[in-house]
Amino acid sequence: MKVLKFGGTSVGSVQRIKEVAELVQQGGSKIVVLSAMSGTTNSLVEIANYLFEKKNDLAADLVEGLRAKYHKTINELYKQDEILERAKELIRSHFDYLLAFTQDSFTIHEEKAVLAQGELLSTALFQLYLEELNVKSALLPALKFMRIDKDLEPDYFYIKENLNRLLEEQKGIDIFISQGFICRNVYGEIDNLKRGGSDYSASLIGVAIKAEEVQIWTDIDGMHNNDPRIVDQTSPIQQLSFDEAAELAYFGAKILHPSSILPAKKANIPVRLKSTISPKAEGTLI
Numbered sequence: 123m124k125v126l127k128f129g130g131t132s133v134g135s136v137q138r139i140k141e142v143a144e145l146v147q148q149g150g151s152k153i154v155v156l157s158a159m160s161g162t163t164n165s166l167v168e169i170a171n172y173l174f175e176k177k178n179d180l181a182a183d184l185v186e187g188l189r190a191k192y193h194k195t196i197n198e199l200y201k202q203d204e205i206l207e208r209a210k211e212l213i214r215s216h217f218d219y220l221l222a223f224t225q226d227s228f229t230i231h232e233e234k235a236v237l238a239q240g241e242l243l244s245t246a247l248f249q250l251y252l253e254e255l256n257v258k259s260a261l262l263p264a265l266k267f268m269r270i271d272k273d274l275e276p277d278y279f280y281i282k283e284n285l286n287r288l289l290e291e292q293k294g295i296d297i298f299i300s301q302g303f304i305c306r307n308v309y310g311e312i313d314n315l316k317r318g319g320s321d322y323s324a325s326l327i328g329v330a331i332k333a334e335e336v337q338i339w340t341d342i343d344g345m346h347n348n349d350p351r352i353v354d355q356t357s358p359i360q361q362l363s364f365d366e367a368a369e370l371a372y373f374g375a376k377i378l379h380p381s382s383i384l385p386a387k388k389a390n391i392p393v394r395l396k397s398t399i400s401p402k403a404e405g406t407l408i
């Protein structure tokens with residue numbers, strides 16, 4: 123089994139979602155880990171900040187703005203009325219949940235629940251799209267297996283036991299879809315693996331299922347020899363050792379979450395960085 127993680131830009135538009143749906147139908151069985159659609163987590167952070175500041179009207183305006191964006195997406199994405207109705211219901215439930223925080227007290231725990239909505243939405247909408255295509259798939263709720271311990275480190279035993287049990291319960295499915303980024307903490311509350319944490323989710327899942335490979339699909343064709351946001355004419359590196367990749371990630375190569383390589387290194391699982399924009403490009407093999 124492989125793990126394929128698609129970042130925010132890779133699921134950030136109707137066109138991209140359709141391309142990812144094509145990609146995940148190729149090859150054998152897999153767990154597809156999705157980020158929130160690009161921009162969503164930033165908007166959720168803004169909403170949470172307004173709620174902390176008790177600027178609830180501003181928070182409500184942002185919630186409605188984001189809701190409108192999702193309505194536009196689903197109206198373009200789904201063709202079947204029945205599926206579109208289910209998507210509308212999904213959006214209604216997630217956004218009414220967000221809106222309810224504008225009527226209530228707000229703490230750090232609620233903030234984590236607010237931030238989780240992006241990945242919960244992207245995965246549910248993607249799975250619904252596969253259903254429209256008549257492609258058999260199932261959701262694997264990260265909140266049922268992804269967990270951090272009292273030191274905020276991954277609870278490897280809990281993750282492994284629960285993830286493999288959930289997989290066992292759904293034999294005959296080749297495409298599983300799970301949320302990156304989100305998890306529960308030692309108290310069972312909703313938490314997350316910090317910004318950019320979907321890469322970390324993918325590698326933790328890879329370790330838990332002893333995946334043959336973890337693929338990180340993003341908007342660039344692999345790890346470049348320099349930060350392309352700063353330096354002109356950078357080029358992709360074909361191969362890197364775990365240590366080289368971990369060092370680059372640690373020192374700010376945004377393509378990978380700084381903690382994401384260590385679990386893969388320990389379990390000796392190859393990590394491949396690939397581009398959803400140019401899927402034929404070789405990318406980087408770690």
Ligand code: ADP
Nearest residue numbers: 129130131340342344345346348349375376377
């Ligand atoms: P995703 O949303 O898919 O997780 P990110 O934005 O987190 O994507 O990571 C991909 C981005 O990382 C690229 O678009 C690029 O701008 C940036 N980046 C920074 N340093 C590097 C590097 N050395 N090689 C490749 N990409 C890099």
Ligand code: ASP
Nearest residue numbers: 157163303317318319320
């Ligand atoms: N959606 C989260 C973020 O924007 C996690 C991720 O994309 O990796 O930070």
Ligand code: MG
Nearest residue numbers: 129318376377
């Ligand atoms: Mg990222």
